Amino acid sequence: MRVIHSHRHAGHDGGFELHRGELVPCFETPTRVVHILRALERAEMPVEAPREFSVDALLRVHDAGFVEFLRNAHAQWRAHGRSGSMLPSGFPARGLRRDRIPAGINGMMGHYAFDAGTPIVEGTWDAALSSAQVALTAAALVAEGERSTYALCRPPGHHAGRSTYGGYCFLNNAALAAQELRDRGFGRVAVLDVDYHHGNGTQEIFYTRGDVLFVSIHGTPDTEYPYFLGYADERGIDAGEGFTRNFPLPAGSGWEGYRAALAEALEEIAQFGADALVVSLGVDTFEGDPISSFKLAGRHFPLIGAMIAALLLPTVLVQEGGYAAEEIGENVLGILEAF
Numbered sequence: 001m002r003v004i005h006s007h008r009h010a011g012h013d014g015g016f017e018l019h020r021g022e023l024v025p026c027f028e029t030p031t032r033v034v035h036i037l038r039a040l041e042r043a044e045m046p047v048e049a050p051r052e053f054s055v056d057a058l059l060r061v062h063d064a065g066f067v068e069f070l071r072n073a074h075a076q077w078r079a080h081g082r083s084g085s086m087l088p089s090g091f092p093a094r095g096l097r098r099d100r101i102p103a104g105i106n107g108m109m110g111h112y113a114f115d116a117g118t119p120i121v122e123g124t125w126d127a128a129l130s131s132a133q134v135a136l137t138a139a140a141l142v143a144e145g146e147r148s149t150y151a152l153c154r155p156p157g158h159h160a161g162r163s164t165y166g167g168y169c170f171l172n173n174a175a176l177a178a179q180e181l182r183d184r185g186f187g188r189v190a191v192l193d194v195d196y197h198h199g200n201g202t203q204e205i206f207y208t209r210g211d212v213l214f215v216s217i218h219g220t221p222d223t224e225y226p227y228f229l230g231y232a233d234e235r236g237i238d239a240g241e242g243f244t245r246n247f248p249l250p251a252g253s254g255w256e257g258y259r260a261a262l263a264e265a266l267e268e269i270a271q272f273g274a275d276a277l278v279v280s281l282g283v284d285t286f287e288g289d290p291i292s293s294f295k296l297a298g299r300h301f302p303l304i305g306a307m308i309a310a311l312l313l314p315t316v317l318v319q320e321g322g323y324a325a326e327e328i329g330e331n332v333l334g335i336l337e338a339f
């Protein structure tokens with residue numbers, strides 16, 4: 001399996017995030033990648049740099065104004081004499097206007113962000129762009145005949161919508177990979193999201209489309225982040241009707257419940273007749289994860305990998321979450337080795 005990764009991820013280091021009423025050190029750190037790279041090295045899996053893709057390549061799944069905002073946000077912040085990390089503190093909730101995008105940087109941040117846990121720093125744009133390029137390269141390689149590729153993306157992407165960022169995500173790497181596969185001739189592409197958190201951004205991006213199936217298994221939004229999307233009654237609309245499937249599980253779920261949901265999700269993908277697969281690969285379903293509550297053990301990841309690999313589809317695996325840094329490498333590798 002070919003592995004794509006960019007060292008430019010390291011430019012994004014958020015510092016602090018708002019968590020349970022306090023500013024705490026970010027859970028999403030550059031160190032996560034160090035641990036994954038170590039595991040890959042032990043497994044003798046070499047890492048390749050991504051190809052260059054222009055900013056235009058992002059506009060197939062993202063809004064131009066949003067991309068422009070991400071590109072300039074920190075420069076605008078600095079122009080106001082500030083330095084360090086940017087967090088929004090006001091959002092256009094019900095009753096407030098969303099049709100006007102404020103010109104000032106604070107309002108603009110609130111317009112495009114959907115949480116206060118996703119800091120932007122000086123290196124965020126370049127890191128997010130490199131992460132998108134990693135996913136696009138991994139997809140291009142599969143289109144060129146590789147059976148499977150692993151996009152070691154950082155920052156992650158599945159919470160980022162067409163014009164929204166949050167949940168540590170800025171650009172939607174998995175959606176970009178799926179779109180790249182579509183553009184390169186795969187008629188039907190499925191996205192399987194196994195991250196602990198619902199992939200609200202990916203769901204939103206493909207919600208009205210019948211050519212990309214989105215299937216997600218995650219902690220129920222009733223109690224778990226991102227709280228406002230990911231219920232089972234969300235099934236897609238218009239041409240996308242029936243092409244979104246959510247499997248929310250109660251916090252505290254263990255292997256039995258998980259395995260059953262995964263079997264159903266895979267059956268859905270087989271029924272759809274997918275020609276290619278993108279996996280949003282979060283390993284924050286691990287029992288030791290500091291911000292999640294599923295009870296999967298290390299030994300379950302190879303089982304998950306084997307179940308997914310049995311679809312026998314050309315597959316792009318895209319790294320999402322996983323915050324138990326010490327174990328993240330082994331858990332990811334457990335999945336990859338099945339391919």
Ligand code: Q9C
Pocket residue numbers: 017018019020117156157158159167168169195197225282284291320321322
């Ligand atoms: N401030 C991914 O796994 N924060 N994102 C929860 C902590 C958001 C997770 C509360 C968690 C986002 C890609």
Ligand code: ZN
Pocket residue numbers: 195196197282284320321322
């Ligand atoms: Zn997650």
